[in-house]
Amino acid sequence: MLEKNPSDSLAFERMASAWLTPLSYQYPESANDSAPLDLMSNAWLGRVTSNISPAAMFNAFADWLIHLSLSPSKRVVLLERAWQNSWRWHLYNRNCISTEDQSQPFCIAPLSQDQRFRDPAWQTWPFNVISQGFLLQQQWWHRATTGVRGVSKHHEEVVTFTVRQLLDTLAPSNFPLTNPVIQQAAIQSWGNNFLQGWLNATEDWRRSITSDTNEAADTYKVGRDIAISPGKVVFHNHLIELIQYTPTTKTVHALPLLFVPAWIMKYYILDLSPQNSLVKYMVSKGYTVFMISWKNPLAEDRDLSMEDYRKLGLMAAIDAITELTHARKINAAGYCLGGTLLSIVAASMARDGDQRIASVSLFASQVDFEEPGELSLFIDESQISFLEAIMWDQGYLDTKQMAGAFQLLRSNDLIWSRRLNQYLLGRREKKSDLMVWNEDATRMPYRMHSEYLRHLFLHNDLAEGRYITDGKSIHLVDISIPIFVVGTLTDHVAPWRSVFKIHRLSDTEVTFVLTSGGHNAGVVSPPGHPYRSYQISTHADKELAMDADTWQATTEHKEGSWWIAWESWLRKKSGKRIPPPLMPAHKPSAPGKYVMQP
Numbered sequence: 306m307l308e309k310n311p312s313d314s315l316a317f318e319r320m321a322s323a324w325l326t327p328l329s330y331q332y333p334e335s336a337n338d339s340a341p342l343d344l345m346s347n348a349w350l351g352r353v354t355s356n357i358s359p360a361a362m363f364n365a366f367a368d369w370l371i372h373l374s375l376s377p378s379k380r381v382v383l384l385e386r387a388w389q390n391s392w393r394w395h396l397y398n399r400n401c402i403s404t405e406d407q408s409q410p411f412c413i414a415p416l417s418q419d420q421r422f423r424d425p426a427w428q429t430w431p432f433n434v435i436s437q438g439f440l441l442q443q444q445w446w447h448r449a450t451t452g453v454r455g456v457s458k459h460h461e462e463v464v465t466f467t468v469r470q471l472l473d474t475l476a477p478s479n480f481p482l483t484n485p486v487i488q489q490a491a492i493q494s495w496g497n498n499f500l501q502g503w504l505n506a507t508e509d510w511r512r513s514i515t516s517d518t519n520e521a522a523d524t525y526k527v528g529r530d531i532a533i534s535p536g537k538v539v540f541h542n543h544l545i546e547l548i549q550y551t552p553t554t555k556t557v558h559a560l561p562l563l564f565v566p567a568w569i570m571k572y573y574i575l576d577l578s579p580q581n582s583l584v585k586y587m588v589s590k591g592y593t594v595f596m597i598s599w600k601n602p603l604a605e606d607r608d609l610s611m612e613d614y615r616k617l618g619l620m621a622a623i624d625a626i627t628e629l630t631h632a633r634k635i636n637a638a639g640y641c642l643g644g645t646l647l648s649i650v651a652a653s654m655a656r657d658g659d660q661r662i663a664s665v666s667l668f669a670s671q672v673d674f675e676e677p678g679e680l681s682l683f684i685d686e687s688q689i690s691f692l693e694a695i696m697w698d699q700g701y702l703d704t705k706q707m708a709g710a711f712q713l714l715r716s717n718d719l720i721w722s723r724r725l726n727q728y729l730l731g732r733r734e735k736k737s738d739l740m741v742w743n744e745d746a747t748r749m750p751y752r753m754h755s756e757y758l759r760h761l762f763l764h765n766d767l768a769e770g771r772y773i774t775d776g777k778s779i780h781l782v783d784i785s786i787p788i789f790v791v792g793t794l795t796d797h798v799a800p801w802r803s804v805f806k807i808h809r810l811s812d813t814e815v816t817f818v819l820t821s822g823g824h825n826a827g828v829v830s831p832p833g834h835p836y837r838s839y840q841i842s843t844h845a846d847k848e849l850a851m852d853a854d855t856w857q858a859t860t861e862h863k864e865g866s867w868w869i870a871w872e873s874w875l876r877k878k879s880g881k882r883i884p885p886p887l888m889p890a891h892k893p894s895a896p897g898k899y900v901m902q903p
Contacts, residue, residue: 347694358691365463372455383449390441398434409433413440420722421478426485435477443472459685466682479721487729494731501731509727525578525741528896532573534584536596536895537888540625544609544617546897547625548596550588552885559880560663561593561630565619567641568599571745571900574825575640577738581829583868590872592879593630593886597622597643601747601902604700609750611649611757615774619650623661630886634663636875638789640828641799642757644670648781649767653774655783664878666789666871668828671799672781672807673768674761678800684762692758696751704746739829747902768810782812789874791818791867793827805853808844816843816874819857820867832866839867 350359373379393412400409415422422436450465477483481491490498525531536550564584566572575596576584588594597618602609619637626635639647644667651665671677677684696702726732734740749757766772770780788811792801801819808815820827820839830837840860844851851859863870 344694344697347691348698351691351695356692356695358688361685361687361691362463362467364687365460365467368460369450369453369456369464372453373449376454379453383445386445386448390445394434394438394441397437401430401434412437413444415440421476424486426489429485432477432483432485435483439472439475439477443469446472459681463682466679473721476721478725481729484725484729487725490730498729498731502728505727505731505733524736525738527571527573527745527900531578531738531741532571532576532896532900533579534576534582534588534895537892538598538895538897539595539629539889539892540622541897541899542617542621544600544613545622546598546600546899547622548598548895548897549629549888550584550594550596550895551888552591552593553588554591554885556882557591557593557885558876559632559883560878561595561626561632561635562587562875562879563595563597563622563626563635563637565597565622565637565639565643565647566599567643568614568618568747569642569749570747571742572596572598573896573900574739574742574829576896577742577829581738581831583829583831586831586868587872590876591882592875595622595626598897598899599747600899602701602750603748607696607700607751610752611646611760612774614646614753615650615653619646623650627661634661636664636666636879637662638666638668639670640668641670641824644668645672645761645767648672648784649772649774649779651784651786652772652779652781655785656777656779657775662786664787664789664875665784666791666875667804667807668791669793669796669799669804669824670790671803672810673803674765675768675806676800676803677762678803679797680762684758686763689755689758689763693751693755696749696754700751702749702751702754704748739825743825768806781807781810784811785813787814787816787878789816789818789871791820791828791871793820793822793824795822796824796827798824802853805856809850811846813846814843816841817856818867818870819860830866830868832869834866837866838862838864839870841867841870 351357390412397409397412422440427433427436446468447465450468451461453461456464478486481487487498534550536548538546539549540547564572564575566575576582579585584594584596599618600606623635623637626632637647637651639645647665648667648670651662654660654662692702723734726734760766760772764771767779767781770778772779788807790804790807792799792804794801796804805817808817818839818841820830821837822828822830840857840862842856842860
């Protein structure tokens, strides 16, 4: 007999409720609520549209098309540009055919970050002509979708992004008939690259329909190769496990250090393989290190709120640490969303006179979301309402839905380049510990993620003094303890100029670091890692403010890892050296159970 799936029963009950409830349903005043039938229909539609709001897309393109139709001068410029591009491409093609010299000057050079046509094989005819024609088309469409008078900035960004995704899909590098690199590989391997690519695609498809989604699990396994710093789970509740790491020095600093990772991914970006582990580095420097490991929420956790993450997460961890170590104060460091939550907690504690945090460190974390970078493409009222319907149906935001949004932001690197190498060239990329972590995403509870998107991204309540905890507003300017902030140069999740805004939102000493790398790799920057550099300066609370670009232009560059600078800064705020606290022998060993949840 077939077993009954509980989720099927739940879906049936919701469907029945959706059809029956509207007969007497009264719409609430809250903007976050809607009729169940509306939510159900939008959730079903989301399965067809890849969770993109059709209304948001329609509004953006309608705004662009209407204003383009009202701009005859813009249309004339585009027509002239189309003719010029066609003529340039024709001359380039003619010169390439009429001479044996294939090194003709380009019509247009690819952008520095565009690696699709770097191979020398693209310099031969007809592939050089094909690639140049594509780049000219790409440039023309960028001009067509930008600079149209009257179009809102957000709609312009959405249209430009969408058109770029469509063009990237049609790029000649994606097809064997127009990609000379694929053709050369096929000749050299007698077509085995296609066979291996088929096997790779089949294996990825198998993993996508099973729980085995991490193809590098045999190389890097949590608890065996990564997240292996020894320690104990000294506290747990419904939302977190708190890990205390085993000391490796004879004495430790008096003030413990708490790491608050983002709950969108597993915590072990801060404890990767031993050579890349920030946890191991700080333990070796004599710190008593604690780590929050977040639960991977399920459908029954749908009503967990931002307040639950504050209270059951960070506040519960602070209570446990001070009780276990008898320390009156702790230092705390947050990464990404964890840093945003840490800022909320620090401001709440300052408001309430709770002085148990001695310093705050924020790694690639935003507190002002007015300019959140490319993620703003997915943030407006229409899109959030549509996403809320999807989360209402599931109880959470799925890991694949989050991963898809991040991959689109860097589609050339994370989608098309990967498919080219693995499915057309038959090459499996060698995984690193950071890449394995990047594939180990977690779910986001319906209520918490809705509150996060609305209060922070959409309305910027934290920066503007409207964010509420315990029924009262909080203000970042109330934080009087020293703050250490890290921005990463090529961050597309938390742009460093947005992170830099902590200077004008706080009224305390701020030490700011701008490091090479992106949102993840810039944070994982152990000493000895090649090609790492950073800029650092400290801004006292009474000094005149400086804009981000001026700061970048006038601050000295330093070679090496920012970890060293942070540890030196933190050492001065961590008290005298004392014997390390005892480790409880009867507690479960790190990394605990929550990090293992699929």
